[in-house]
Amino acid sequence: MLGRTYESEVCSIARALEVVGERWSVLIVRNALFAGSTRFSDFQRSLGIAPNILKTRLDGxxxxxxxxREQYSEQPELYEYLLTEKGRDLAPALIALTEWGDRWAAPDGPPILYRHSTCGSEVSHQVLCATCGRVDDAAEVQALPGPGMPPERVARMEERAANRRSSSLTGL
Incomplete structure (x- = not known):
């Protein structure tokens, strides 16, 4: 079971959740990406979020x-919150989450459609194989240790895989 943080997890999903894995966080980023929200008042008005929670999320x-943060007024002192490249790189993840929600949680159809602003065509998220192209079945995707996996974890993973192989052979 995961605790309050995911620091002990050697997983990029867990690490991403540390930053954006809370409901308000995802909605704030969504509004910044797709609704043009930049000001504290924009986020608060559109989301109905408590000011203390919004301040904590934006500061985070x-x-x-x-x-x-960029100041746009001195009297009163007010700031805009503008997405960086790192923030804009969350767009594909939010589009993928939207597609899942459209399929499994939108009985009346998609409430939002993503379109390419240049040509107007539909935008979607796809899982692609560098050789074969689109992968439609998640069962065809393997999760293997990458260069950021600590060697002791790789060894444990390999040991477990070997144990599974040997137990499946003895069960024949």
Missing amino acids: FVDAGIMR
């Missing part, structure tokens, strides 16, 4: 490099 995004 600035600290994580997902957004940057």
Whole structure:
């Protein structure tokens, strides 16, 4: 069971959840990406989020490099929260999450359609194989250790895989 943080997890999904894995966080990024929200008041009005929670999330995004703060008024002192490249790179993940929601949680059809602003064509997220192209069945995707996996974890994973292979052979 995961605790309050995912620091002990050697997994990029868990690490991403540390930054954006809370409901308000995803909705704030969504509004910044696709609704043009940049100001505290924009986010608060559109989401109905409590000011203290919004401030905490926006400050966290600035600290994580997902957004940057730019002052747009001195009296009163007001700031815009603008997505960085790191923040804009969340778009494919949100589009993929939207597609899942459209399929499994939108009984009346998709409430939002993503279109390419240049030509108007539909935008979607796809899982692609570098050789074969589109992969439609998640069962065809393997998760293997990458260069960031600590060697002791790789050894444990290999040991478990060998044990599974030998137990399946003895069960024949």
